[in-house]
Amino acid sequence: MSIDLSKFPDNYVNCYKYLYDKLPNELKSVKMAIVCGSGLNNLADKIKNTVTFDYKDIPGFAVSTVAGHRGKLVFGILANSPVVCMVGRFHFYEGHSAQKVSFPIRIFRMFGAKVLVLTNAAGGLNPNYNTGDLVIIRDHVSFLNFTGSNPLIGQNESIFGERFPPMLNVYNHHLRYLFTQAAAQCNYTNLKEGTYICLSGPSYETPAEARFFSTIGDVVGMSTAPEATVGNHCGMQVIGISLVTNMVNQKPTLSSFKSPEEIAAQNYEAPTISHAEVIEVGNQKAKILEGIVEKFTEILEQNNFE
Numbered sequence: 483m484s485i486d487l488s489k490f491p492d493n494y495v496n497c498y499k500y501l502y503d504k505l506p507n508e509l510k511s512v513k514m515a516i517v518c519g520s521g522l523n524n525l526a527d528k529i530k531n532t533v534t535f536d537y538k539d540i541p542g543f544a545v546s547t548v549a550g551h552r553g554k555l556v557f558g559i560l561a562n563s564p565v566v567c568m569v570g571r572f573h574f575y576e577g578h579s580a581q582k583v584s585f586p587i588r589i590f591r592m593f594g595a596k597v598l599v600l601t602n603a604a605g606g607l608n609p610n611y612n613t614g615d616l617v618i619i620r621d622h623v624s625f626l627n628f629t630g631s632n633p634l635i636g637q638n639e640s641i642f643g644e645r646f647p648p649m650l651n652v653y654n655h656h657l658r659y660l661f662t663q664a665a666a667q668c669n670y671t672n673l674k675e676g677t678y679i680c681l682s683g684p685s686y687e688t689p690a691e692a693r694f695f696s697t698i699g700d701v702v703g704m705s706t707a708p709e710a711t712v713g714n715h716c717g718m719q720v721i722g723i724s725l726v727t728n729m730v731n732q733k734p735t736l737s738s739f740k741s742p743e744e745i746a747a748q749n750y751e752a753p754t755i756s757h758a759e760v761i762e763v764g765n766q767k768a769k770i771l772e773g774i775v776e777k778f779t780e781i782l783e784q785n786n787f788e
């Protein structure tokens with residue numbers, strides 16, 4: 483075993499040992515960890531020589547309760563590189579603490595992962611975006627962190643990182659650049675870059691909230707920031723990719739001064755959004771993202787990225 487387990491808290495050690503003992507030597511250490519967002523399970527399909535665990539069997543892991551999140555942890559080889567992939571994640575709105583949601587990230591760090599690839603399905607706020615676009619996250623605004631649900635609250639586990647970590651370079655610039663290279667090599671031309679707004683969910687935004695969020699960010703979702711916060715704390719190089727699964731309605735709700743007849747005359751159709759739609763777009767675009775993530779891993783290997 484390459485790390486001194488006596489230095490780590492028991493819950494991390496139990497989880498690490500459970501996984502470590504079941505892995506072949508070539509997967510006992512990984513370079514990269516990937517988290518699949520809603521509908522993006524297929525990202526794991528390119529991983530070879532896999533060893534798969536059910537979340538329900540892994541000590542310290544929560545279980546996935548959300549449609550579009552398979553609940554499997556996959557170790558294997560992607561583009562000649564040992565990786566671990568969360569096929570489905572945990573969300574704060576499922577009733578888990580921010581600490582529980584981000585628990586796996588520290589386990590991945592214990593396995594040696596320096597690069598953390600976070601993917602998610604998100605609603606588009608920026609009017610220049612379209613459904614189906616991929617957005618490299620440049621930065622985030624986390625309403626979870628603002629409202630007392632920062633995953634680093636509680637005793638600081640100094641083996642992982644410092645008490646007051648800076649958050650000035652969470653989404654690594656070099657990785658973002660290499661991801662643009664990977665996308666270009668896959669002939670993907672709709673790549674955007676923007677700020678991700680993290681909300682607790684599970685309700686989607688009201689139009690007034692969406693107008694407010696559009697003044698501070700480009701996409702809005704219900705994950706990623708806790709994982710990025712913890713990854714940054716334990717010294718990982720983080721990259722986040724949002725898939726715009728829907729554009730968020732920002733039109734004001736109907737005024738009560740308008741009669742039903744006036745509204746009907748405008749052929750007004752009430753806007754709506756559903757998780758089924760989010761998953762469907764995720765499934766449609768997962769193949770493209772899968773190819774880019776594989777190419778990205780290849781480019782990291784070529785650049786000896788550590």
Ligand SMILES: O=P(O)(O)O[C@@H]1C[C@H](O)[C@@H](CO)O1
Binds near residue numbers: 518548571604705706
């Ligand atoms: O896990 P992600 O962030 O991809 O999932 C998004 C946010 C909610 O979990 C869900 C809403 O449809 O999709």
Ligand SMILES: Nc1nc2[nH]cnc2c(=O)[nH]1
Binds near residue numbers: 604681702703728
């Ligand atoms: N908050 C939020 N999360 C999403 N995840 C996917 N689409 C959306 C959305 O429109 N809003």
